[in-house]
Amino acid sequence: MADLTTQLPGMILNHPVMPAAGPPGHDSKALQACAAGGASALVAKTISTVAAEVPTPNMADFKTYFLNTELWSELPPEQWLEKEYPEAKKTAQANGIPLIIGLGYTAQDIAELAPKIRPFADAVELSTHYIGDDPAPMQEAIRAAKDALDVPVYVKLSPFRDAHRAAVAAQKAGVDGIVAINSFGPTLGIDIENGGRSWLGSKTGYGWLSGPALKPLALRVIYEVARVVDIPIIGVGGITTGTDVVEFLMAGATAVQVCTAAITQGPGIFNKIAQQLDKWLDEHEYKSLADIRGLTLRQAQLQMPSPPILIPERCIGCNRCVTSCVYDALYLVDKKIRLYEERCAKCGLCLSRCPVRALKAPM
Numbered sequence: 095m096a097d098l099t100t101q102l103p104g105m106i107l108n109h110p111v112m113p114a115a116g117p118p119g120h121d122s123k124a125l126q127a128c129a130a131g132g133a134s135a136l137v138a139k140t141i142s143t144v145a146a147e148v149p150t151p152n153m154a155d156f157k158t159y160f161l162n163t164e165l166w167s168e169l170p171p172e173q174w175l176e177k178e179y180p181e182a183k184k185t186a187q188a189n190g191i192p193l194i195i196g197l198g199y200t201a202q203d204i205a206e207l208a209p210k211i212r213p214f215a216d217a218v219e220l221s222t223h224y225i226g227d228d229p230a231p232m233q234e235a236i237r238a239a240k241d242a243l244d245v246p247v248y249v250k251l252s253p254f255r256d257a258h259r260a261a262v263a264a265q266k267a268g269v270d271g272i273v274a275i276n277s278f279g280p281t282l283g284i285d286i287e288n289g290g291r292s293w294l295g296s297k298t299g300y301g302w303l304s305g306p307a308l309k310p311l312a313l314r315v316i317y318e319v320a321r322v323v324d325i326p327i328i329g330v331g332g333i334t335t336g337t338d339v340v341e342f343l344m345a346g347a348t349a350v351q352v353c354t355a356a357i358t359q360g361p362g363i364f365n366k367i368a369q370q371l372d373k374w375l376d377e378h379e380y381k382s383l384a385d386i387r388g389l390t391l392r393q394a395q396l397q398m399p400s401p402p403i404l405i406p407e408r409c410i411g412c413n414r415c416v417t418s419c420v421y422d423a424l425y426l427v428d429k430k431i432r433l434y435e436e437r438c439a440k441c442g443l444c445l446s447r448c449p450v451r452a453l454k455a456p457m
């Protein structure tokens with residue numbers, strides 16, 4: 095078994111997989127289910143000084159992506175303070191895991207909320223979703239949280255803003271860690287069997303994109319942020335499997351969060367992903383997460399100087415690479431892969447199409 099122990103400011107976790115702020119932590123009961131599902135930390139949905147008025151319907155799933163038009167918590171902060179946080183804290187303590195509390199948005203909001211959540215929080219996560227492009231309001235919010243609290247303060251970046259600039263500014267303001275990324279948008283999904291209406295009940299019909307389609311965007315942001323700051327990053331966006339986590343760690347993340355997959359597959363996903371991660375590390379003879387963290391940051395640019403190397407003994411004759419080679423360079427003989435080298439444009443597509451790695455990039 096690989097060592098999945100994950101160290102973050104103020105927290106030592108058994109493994110790196112926790113929920114993201116959202117429906118998986120919409121109240122104390124949901125957080126209890128996250129703990130039962132094997133989450134290594136609890137993350138409560140973002141609250142603000144007033145309850146959000148959330149339109150309905152507000153979620154729609156399309157398997158490769160997910161749309162939502164939720165805001166922050168629709169529960170009033172008073173309910174969180176009187177009932178949800180005390181209950182969630184009990185759950186966290188009973189399971190020996192930390193409770194991270196999501197807060198939004200302005201410095202004024204944070205100054206009002208932070209002292210009140212202080213007895214319950216092992217860390218806080220500030221959302222920057224609604225505070226504009228200028229990093230100054232985010233820095234003020236970070237300072238307000240740091241002034242009021244003696245627990246680590248994380249800031250969560252939204253992908254439609256300049257992540258590089260925001261991360262550098264956040265570190266300058268004294269933040270302890272970065273969470274990246276929030277959902278992307280605005281976006282639109284259309285229900286063609288319902289008169290062409292949006293799937294979502296917001297005024298514009300617009301929503302925010304999450305789930306698997308968000309993953310490459312999240313990875314790019316993490317990779318970019320990891321190159322400019324030296325504080326830990328919690329990666330989030332489209333994670334559904336242990337190998338997704340491997341990608342996030344290689345891009346420079348220290349831990350990860352899961353939202354959409356915990357909604358669509360239930361809270362048992364946390365344990366499942368952690369086990370898959372463990373298995374992958376074992377199979378690849380990595381002893382700990384530190385062995386893979388930031389590997390991508392140290393890679394030279396990939397080149398394809400010649401056509402792919404074929405490993406016919408692995409080929410199962412599925413035809414996937416043949417169908418998608420737009421240059422007609424691939425063919426099968428007796429269900430084994432062959433190549434017309436002179437036709438190959440070295441586009442590399444076949445490498446990612448093959449389910450059994452029977453094609454390899456030339457070094």
Ligand SMILES: Cc1cc2nc3c(=O)[nH]c(=O)nc-3n(C[C@H](O)[C@H](O)[C@H](O)COP(=O)(O)O)c2cc1C
Nearest residue numbers: 114115116140162164275276304305331332353354
């Ligand atoms: C229905 C829904 C509600 C969300 N609510 C919040 C929220 O209250 N605060 C927040 O910071 N992020 C919120 N998010 C964003 C998620 O925490 C996460 O950053 C994003 O969905 C990408 O991760 P995923 O692909 O694993 O879902 C929400 C996402 C969804 C799908």
Ligand code: SF4
Nearest residue numbers: 419438439441442444
């Ligand atoms: S690299 Fe591109 S052109 Fe060459 S065999 Fe693969 S898919 Fe075809």
Ligand code: SF4
Nearest residue numbers: 409410412413415448
């Ligand atoms: S995708 Fe892989 S397994 Fe399928 S035909 Fe091509 S080389 Fe063979």
